[in-house]
Amino acid sequence: MIGESVPMLDSLARVTGTLDYMINLRLPNMLVGKIVRSQSPHAKLLKVDITNALQVPGVIAILTGADLGANAFYGAGIKDQGVVAVDRVRYVGEPIAAIAAESLDAAEEAELLIDIEYDELPAVFDAQAAIQAGAPTLHEKFPNNIFKHAKLRHGDLDVAFAEADEIFEDTFTSPPAQQASLEPHVSAAQWDGERLTIWTASQAPFMVRKTLSEIFGIAPEAVRVIVPPLGGGYGGKGHIRIEPLAAAMARKTNGRPVKFALSRAEEFVTVTKHAASITLKTGVKRDGTFTARQVTLYWNGGAYADASPLLVPAGMVRSVGPYRIPAVHVDSYGIYTNLPPAGAYRGAMSSQTTWAYESQMDIIARKMGWDPLEFRMKNLFVSGDRFATGEELRDVHFVECLEASAKGLGAPSSPALLPEGEGKRGRGYGVMMKSTVATSKSQARLKLTDDGMVTLFTSTVEMGQGGHTTMAQITAEALGVPLSAIKIIGPDTAITPFDSTTSASRSTSMMGNAVVAACGSMRKKLFELSAPLLETPPDQLRTKNGFVVANETSISFGDILKRNNLNELNEAGEYSTSLGLDPETGQGVSTPHWHQGAGAAEVKVDTETGRVTILRYSAASFAGRVVNPRMAQLQNDGNVIFGLGPALMEEIVFDGGQPTNPNLADYSIPSIRDIPVELTSICIESDEGEMHGIGEMTLPPVAPAIANAIEDAIGVRIKDLPITAEKILRALREKSQP
Amino acid sequence: MILNVNGSRHEVQEGTRTLLEVLRDDLGLVGTKEGCGVGMCGACTVLVDGRPISGCLILAEQVVGKEILTVEGLEKNGQLHPIQQAFIDERAFQCAYCTPGFILSTAALLNENPNPSEDEIREYLSGNLCRCGSYQNILKAVLRAHQRV
Amino acid sequence: MNPIKFLEPTDFSEASSLLDQYTDDAKIIAGGVSITLMLQQKLISPSVLISLGRVSNYDFIRHDQDGLHIGALTKLRDIERSDIVKKFCPALAHTFSVVGNVRVRNQATIGGNLSAADYAADPPSMLAALNARVQVQGPEKKREISLGKFFLGFYTTALESNEILTEVVIPNLSSSARAAYHKYTSISAEGRPCVAVGAVADFDADGKCLDLRIAVGAAVETPQRLNSAEAMARGQILTDELVAAIAEEYSLRLDPLTDVRGSAWYRKEMIRVFVKRALQEVRNDR
Incomplete structure (x- = not known):
């Protein structure tokens, strides 16, 4: 199976247009969400008045900074970004408010009636200008605007430059660009009491879960994140984007779900x-x-x-x-x-x-x-050389x-x-x-049922890279079952196990190894269960094509379960790395x-x-x-x-x-x-x-x-x-x- | 107002909306996608009287009385259209958000020009964008499909 | 929000009367490309759309004694593929074949394309070089405007608020005349033109240029012709030196704009290059 060019498992849905992207999601009683964005690159927010906007027929609720609690800030490492702006905006396009309405028309009408007053502040757009003395400060905690300084020190630079015959110094620049997945960012959220379900086009469902549980002060298990196939990601969906805003908006709609789908123009100010x-x-x-x-x-x-x-x-x-x-x-x-x-x-x-x-x-x-x-x-x-971090290659x-x-x-x-x-x-x-x-973890769970079918529960996101097909092929090979017996479920944090993220080209290796581990456990279990039936010691058994095979005899996976009065077998696998630099x-x-x-x-x-x-x-x-x-x-x-x-x-x-x-x-x-x-x-x-x-x-x-x-x-x-x-x-x- | 879509008549609500909105929101034909909203990417390609059109750039009122074909109308008797099969055979997609648009453009191309050269294919499909970068396989799929259609 | 009324007159004079009646509240919609875009982006909010979809007899391409006539409701794709157009002037058919993408060409009409007066368009430069005229219909009368006087500025034409473009007329070319259209896209092949050059030249039996018309568009607000530069060619052989001199004249005298497809400086350079290349093409085609 590994090494075979099978078509993507859901090829049929892909050519018939029936794949269930987020953009297609419809839920009963679903409301349309619309984000109201800053027109100013840097300003104090003097006023965000929603009184008139709330009167528009069809408008159900409006979210502003006034609704947010003290924990409504997020970010990987530095929690500086509000779910919506609270008293200050720092870029054109920053969310100031969100509207939940019965129709987009109603939301757009309400948007025009929100009264926002800005007190403009000086702004800076170039990174090297931002670190000059006198440049405007964006966040008081980082007065010189440097929020991260990563350092690598390997060898004595002065001595080494002195040994050089020629020294070259050049500067190269790259401009801001857009990931431009054809499917935009789309998220929908619904609350049931203190339980939150969020459907989102994200590459990192468990990161979404953790962030939302922190923002809303609920257990991670109270947040369910469901990720359908993505219409492209390319890193743009790799971190938290509009999920906090969608969830905060949905908290104000009495249990009705709200869906936000960004326009192409909004994509350019989102990441x-x-x-x-x-x-x-x-x-x-x-x-x-x-x-x-x-x-x-x-x-x-x-x-x-x-x-x-x-x-x-x-x-x-x-x-x-x-x-x-x-x-x-x-x-x-x-x-x-x-x-x-x-x-x-x-x-x-x-x-x-x-x-x-x-x-x-x-x-x-x-x-x-x-x-x-x-x-x-x-x-x-x-191979054998050492990199500048000191690690051997x-x-x-x-x-x-x-x-x-x-x-x-x-x-x-x-x-x-x-x-x-x-x-x-x-x-x-x-x-x-x-x-x-460097440090990440993938888990996989396998379920074998007595009809011989294997279900792989994985939080690897299928975003066109063929991640699910790859995992199915790895399962087929590592477990010894035909591809046709494998079904894949996930990501759905309520039922699929942990995975750090589908990014940095890590899944084939990390999740692949977790799947291999789960298959290993499953085979071991199958060998134990079938050894008495095949009258062969477990260590002399192997699997092939959905059967456990001994020298002369064999038995199908399904029959092993039936003969042991089992409906199903569940096995898990994990693979993680914990590395890092000083x-x-x-x-x-x-x-x-x-x-x-x-x-x-x-x-x-x-x-x-x-x-x-x-x-x-x-x-x-x-x-x-x-x-x-x-x-x-x-x-x-x-x-x-x-x-x-x-x-x-x-x-x-x-x-x-x-x-x-x-x-x-x-x-x-x-x-x-x-x-x-x-x-x-x-x-x-x-x-x-x-x-x-x-x-x-x-x-x-x-x-x-x-x-x-x-x-x-x-x-x-x-x-x-x-x-x-x-x-x-x-x-x-x-x-x-x- | 009545629209003829995939061979059936559909009554839809009057009003100034794009054909794309009506197809997706009213008729539930969600195979047609919005990508850019300005007619550049082709994710919303549909055929109107056999010609590819951007669903995001035309009003539903403009296509009353015309025959509209979406990706949902391509299969016949549960059989994939040969172009759809060729896209699978040549692995001509990744995220596939653009795929229905490419397939409909290809259908129109092969109808107009049953034996296109590679340059003619590039020319005709150049208004359909694939961000994943599957273009080479799409070219192969179109060449394969024209032998079958 | 009030729904937009969608009216479907069956001829141009009715359409024009409706336009007269509703004045600023109404927009004409032909193919619908630019109107739908503007509606989507909320750049316009008309209360009435006057559709030309039911106007008959204006989807035609006809070669009459006085030249080529193209009905305003003819799709760009039909002009591009028309044998009549290809025979009349291959460069004209080529011009229409490079507009946008095939979907836009299937939808957009020549009347709509010209009336939108988008500077980054292809047909205006070629048509201006061909000395095209447009016929327009008002509530009372028809009139004719030469294309050179039709475009007034960004998205602005000489059409009165109640007038509609009905037909484009392109005078006959002499059998010895040659035309070329050069579209230069500076970024993606799918981009709109950075510079557009339409050129038409006629030659006598000795190869001397009898007449030269060059219109430069996309780099400037409206298609520009330079009499001074065109006159340099009259009675002359189009030598490399003369071609370069004419190209230099265009580059020097035009005042191009800056946008994402190029700076004014770059466009001046490209005007020189593409006027030259268009001239070389008409010269070498002889």
């Missing part, structure tokens, strides 16, 4: 990709090795810390790169500004950091006269990933000038090294395994317009052991295509804190005509055969591979994403008129 400015100072020797690297990262976290207290340290680890560097110091700062909160964006933080370190690799190679591919090969980590395959990517481009074509108008061609490469979640030195173990990927691009640049065409792209990721080859390849391909967005086109433009392009007409995401003329990808497997997630690995190399190919083609270096035609043309002009 963004961190804008980042990353400076790399790197020392190299003339023999082509590194001596030292100092990385300084400024992450624009927006107005609330959100997931950033977790992501800023992750970004620190992910900023170093996959190369042997004796001395490394990193300072990673999470900074408040008056922009919408930032969160994970597919390839979280690595999308920004890989842009920096892989761009600088080519800058160094070109200046030193080295071949960029050879320079990488010479310095890439191999195992099962490392960067070289193979890069080799496979480069090979995938085919024989080098002549970089000679093409006819005018046709542009110039170039090639470039990128490699990425990404940690996954907060002062960044030394320790940062990840259970490393995500490894590479890409190679061949581009054509129109030197009159600056427009780039991706002629060929070849990607490789390290997958350990591939569960479903065709779906794995689809993930690889999809990552490259997704990655073209932040590389070439995506940027939320803010004017005074107001997004000016919060729609898919003015904010472009890649279309079928934007993809490479030729795109190939492969998954690399290893003898060790650990199953790894592959939801992100081929994404981060896309932008630097393209930028490196552009420099190869026309000799200009772009350091600020996205790589637009305009930036390229400007750089060409600056080069020709120094």
